[in-house]
Amino acid sequence: MNMPIKPPRPHSLYDFRMQDVSYEIVTLGAGENLPRRAGVAGYFYHVLKGSVQVTSADYGATVAGCRDTIMVSGFIGHSVEQIGEKSTQLLIGSEPMEFLAWLGGAPVITCFRADSRNPMLPRLFLAMDLVVEEITHPEIKPDQLTLERTAELIVFYFFRMGNPVTGELDPYPWSDPRLMKAISAINEDPIRDWSVAELADIANMSRSAFSERFTNLIGTSPIKMLASIRLKLAARKMLEGESISKTAIACGYTSVEAFNRAFKREFSTTPGRWLRGRET
Numbered sequence: 001m002n003m004p005i006k007p008p009r010p011h012s013l014y015d016f017r018m019q020d021v022s023y024e025i026v027t028l029g030a031g032e033n034l035p036r037r038a039g040v041a042g043y044f045y046h047v048l049k050g051s052v053q054v055t056s057a058d059y060g061a062t063v064a065g066c067r068d069t070i071m072v073s074g075f076i077g078h079s080v081e082q083i084g085e086k087s088t089q090l091l092i093g094s095e096p097m098e099f100l101a102w103l104g105g106a107p108v109i110t111c112f113r114a115d116s117r118n119p120m121l122p123r124l125f126l127a128m129d130l131v132v133e134e135i136t137h138p139e140i141k142p143d144q145l146t147l148e149r150t151a152e153l154i155v156f157y158f159f160r161m162g163n164p165v166t167g168e169l170d171p172y173p174w175s176d177p178r179l180m181k182a183i184s185a186i187n188e189d190p191i192r193d194w195s196v197a198e199l200a201d202i203a204n205m206s207r208s209a210f211s212e213r214f215t216n217l218i219g220t221s222p223i224k225m226l227a228s229i230r231l232k233l234a235a236r237k238m239l240e241g242e243s244i245s246k247t248a249i250a251c252g253y254t255s256v257e258a259f260n261r262a263f264k265r266e267f268s269t270t271p272g273r274w275l276r277g278r279e280t
Contacts, residue, residue: 050088117164183225244260
């Protein structure tokens with residue numbers, strides 16, 4: 001009897017596990033501040049009430065209001081400060097850095113807005129509410145394994161929100177630190193007209209070895225991955241209210257027509273048709 005052939009796994013997230021996850025609900029009074037050192041843990045801050053400002057020396061300030069969520073890489077130091085007249089209540093999740101080294105290619109600070117039209121947002125809210133229910137139930141103590149599996153769900157939704165058109169996880173080469181250095185460079189500056197030679201240099205590999213390893217590991221070329229990352233950034237900008245024409249210019253396209261063609265090649269629909277579908 002012939003056994004069915006399993007499809008190839010496009011990334012190592014299938015084997016991903018969170019460990020030693022910690023959650024707490026914290027109330028910050030007027031002007032209160034939480035300092036965070038680099039290299040200790042990765043964090044997310046989900047605002048349950050009020051507003052906060054997350055500030056990093058290299059990345060500036062990000063303000064979040066009620067039900068917004070900020071994800072911060074453990075690779076940078078930062079501070080979390082209460083702003084506004086009312087106290088702020090936060091659900092804070094953290095994971096020790098020793099388990100997060102593979103996240104080197106992820107954006108350093110990301111804010112997921114509660115008023116976004118991102119189709120993954122209701123699912124992220126459900127996952128956050130599951131954590132709040134688990135750690136605040138008056139009769140049943142929280143279960144650590146349940147919290148760790150829920151943390152994995154939250155991380156997956158973070159990644160899937162980066163692709164609001166299809167919601168698919170990006171097939172990043174998480175298992176190869178050299179390739180992830182190149183992915184990190186693209187995420188830091190997705191508008192730049194990167195060449196394969198430049199990305200190979202960042203990965204400390206020859207151009208041919210880099211291209212072959214990249215394509216064999218995730219099934220697409222570095223340039224196609226760059227185009228995909230750029231188009232997903234464009235989709236997020238449009239969901240935040242940016243016009244198609246301004247998005248095209250901001251994301252490095254020479255014209256709206258060129259942007260429309262690239263978007264349709266990637267997602268099999270035009271930006272305008274996709275946006276109209278989000279409004280229904």
